[in-house]
Amino acid sequence: MAQETIAILGGTGDQGLGLALRFARAGRPVAIGSRKVERAIEAAEQVRKQVPGAQVTGFDNAEAVAAAPIVILSVPFEHTAGTLKAVRERLREGQIVISMGVPLATAIGDGAVRMLGIWQGSCAELVAALVPKGVQVVSAFQNVSAHRLQHLDEPVECDVVVSGAKDPRERVMALCGLVPGLRAVDGGPLGNARIVESLTALLIGLNVRYEVSAGVGIRFTGLPQS
Ligand SMILES: NC(=O)c1ccc[n+]([C@@H]2O[C@H](COP(=O)([O-])OP(=O)(O)OC[C@H]3O[C@@H](n4cnc5c(N)ncnc54)[C@H](OP(=O)(O)O)[C@@H]3O)[C@@H](O)[C@H]2O)c1
Numbered sequence: 216m217a218q219e220t221i222a223i224l225g226g227t228g229d230q231g232l233g234l235a236l237r238f239a240r241a242g243r244p245v246a247i248g249s250r251k252v253e254r255a256i257e258a259a260e261q262v263r264k265q266v267p268g269a270q271v272t273g274f275d276n277a278e279a280v281a282a283a284p285i286v287i288l289s290v291p292f293e294h295t296a297g298t299l300k301a302v303r304e305r306l307r308e309g310q311i312v313i314s315m316g317v318p319l320a321t322a323i324g325d326g327a328v329r330m331l332g333i334w335q336g337s338c339a340e341l342v343a344a345l346v347p348k349g350v351q352v353v354s355a356f357q358n359v360s361a362h363r364l365q366h367l368d369e370p371v372e373c374d375v376v377v378s379g380a381k382d383p384r385e386r387v388m389a390l391c392g393l394v395p396g397l398r399a400v401d402g403g404p405l406g407n408a409r410i411v412e413s414l415t416a417l418l419i420g421l422n423v424r425y426e427v428s429a430g431v432g433i434r435f436t437g438l439p440q441s
Contacts, residue, residue: 221390222246222283224276224290224298227258230315231289233364234356235262239269240367241393246272248279250301255279265367280305285386287313287356292331292338293322299345308349311383314339314408315356317415328420330413339378339408353379353387354408357415359397360430370396373432376411378402400435 221238223231226247235245239262247262249255255273262271272282280286280302290298295316306312316338320329335341339354346352355377363371375391377384377399388399402411414433421431 218243219285220244220246220283222248222274222279222286224248224279224286224288224302225294226279226287226289227254228289229361230356230359230364231287232258232261233359233361234287234289235259235271236265236367237364237371237394238390239263239266239271242270243393244270244272246274246279246282248274248276250276252278277302277305280310284309285311285313285390287315288342289315291322292316292318295338295342296345299342303345303347306347306350308347309351311351311353311386312342312346313356313387314342314352314354316342317357317412319416319419328416328423330416333409336406337409337412339405339412343405351380351383352405353377353383354402354405354411355387355391355399357412358418358433360432362429363432364394366429371432372396372434374398374400374434376400376402376407378407378411379405398434400438 227249247255247258252275259271259273263269318331319327321327343352377388391397391399
């Protein structure tokens, strides 16, 4: 069976590019999206330089959505709604949208170690409120460092809590296994995203206090081997 393409909206940024590199390295086709197609094409070239033979293409965000059954939203929290509204018409039933955003207080000019209150409860639940009916939203990858994703020669060493409805959640958990060192942890329903997103603010504080510029990750102990 042909491998499913993974689209990354805002894939020109630090985190999106890191995921593009890792999925491309694992042999998955990747569609990098941007508001400007030239930026996406440039990012795709950057991936091919580091991963020769990578199946990666640059699109504008709407075309990237049309190209893939799984779409990762990789823009700063404050641009979540605008980005989704711009591509909403291209989203279709059965697609999975992965929410990776964190409502950090930086969105209103405050610090990255504090969170904003979101009426829906979390960025992921906001995304779920904005996508058309039949599109499934899964929360994942908020606690993975962009720096570690981009350093292809080393495993990432981080747990990824994946939350959402069972079927799409399991499909996204399978994606984590494509990246050396990432382990998917079953995070249950989408409502748990508010807990996972908050961990990011804590991790950013840990990065500062322990001077870990590459980014601290999380590991859960005591889980059975799967
Ligand atoms: N950086 C990390 O270590 C890290 C770790 C975990 C999770 N995350 C999450 O991953 C997501 C992306 O983070 P990032 O660090 O990669 O962000 P970023 O580099 O600041 O931005 C990502 C992309 O968002 C797009 N963008 C910027 N301004 C926009 C606007 N006004 N409207 C629409 N799109 C805009 C840009 O793409 P174009 O200009 O090409 O459209 C940009 O390349 C965030 O939700 C963040 O919370 C980041």
